Amino acid sequence: MFARFARLVVHRHVHTGEKPHRCDLCESSFTTSENLKIHRRVHTGEQPHRCDLCGSTFATSENLKVHGRVHTGEKPYRCEHCGKYFSTSSQVSKHSRVHTGEKPYKCEHCGKAFSRSDELKTHLRVHTGEKPYCCEQCGASFSRSDHLQIHRRIHTGEKSHWCEQCGKAFITYSKLKMHQRVHTAGKPYRCEQCGESFAVSRSLKSHELIHTSSNLSEPS
Structure with missing residues (x-):
């Protein structure tokens, strides 16, 4: 038994799905006046x-x-x-x-799926071109906050990624990994035409132009 009839009326909304309490600012609706009161703080900014x-x-x-x-x-x-x-x-x-492996958040533009809503939000900027993170020193803008943080090191000179073998420091982890191939002789980028290998992808691309220009100069 409910102590008061009013509580019974509110409880019935759980079963009927009725939401009689409507926000006059955004038209969201709620089952109780208390829930509406809490919701209004989204608009007023109140945090009691x-x-x-x-x-x-x-x-x-x-x-x-x-x-x-x-x-x-x-x-x-x-x-x-x-x-x-x-x-x-x-x-x-x-x-x-x-x-x-669940990825419930799907991009409506390309179909790529993500496990978190914030990952989808960041990905959508690939399609919209939105770059909300702006460098206050040079005006360069970025789609992700971590990309802005890395960029700022250009201005500050901060190099937080250190090579354990020689002590040389780098702005980004990817630059450090690239450098470490000097010590390991790692050359993962291999030319399919002649088999020569390179430490970085851009060196392979430059090398491949040799074959391209050679093929163009050969008589047919």
């Missing part, structure tokens, strides 16, 4: 729930509760595949796709 430890604020008490695990280290959600623990159910859900 404050963390006593760091001062961070949140729109809902549930979000504050989840945030609290940053300080306590609590990770109540466990991956059934590998046993790794996470602080939120959404984190373990995303992680489990590493094991299952």
Whole structure:
């Protein structure tokens, strides 16, 4: 039995799917007035729930509760595949796709699929050309924040990737890997026509022009 008739009315919405409480700003609708009140904070920016430890604020008490695990280290959600623990159910859900191979987010332009929505969002910029991350020093723009971070090292001179064998430093990990072939004599790029090998792809491409120009100069 429900203590009050009003609670019974609200409960019935669970079964009927009725959402009588509508947002006048975006037309989203909700089953209860309380849910609508919480939703409106998306528009107003109101965040009444404050963390006593760091001062961070949140729109809902549930979000504050989840945030609290940053300080306590609590990770109540466990991956059934590998046993790794996470602080939120959404984190373990995303992680489990590493094991299952599930990729529910599909690009409507090319059909490529992704395991996370943020990966799809980043990928879509390949099609739209959007580059929202802009260098404040030179104005160069990038589709990904990590690409902007790497670019900034051109201005700062930061070289955080070190070669363990000779101590030479590089701006990017890919540059370091390329350099390490000097020590290992690794030449993974091989010419299909003559068999000569190269450490970097651009050297192979330059070499292949020799065969191209040679073929063009041969009499038919």
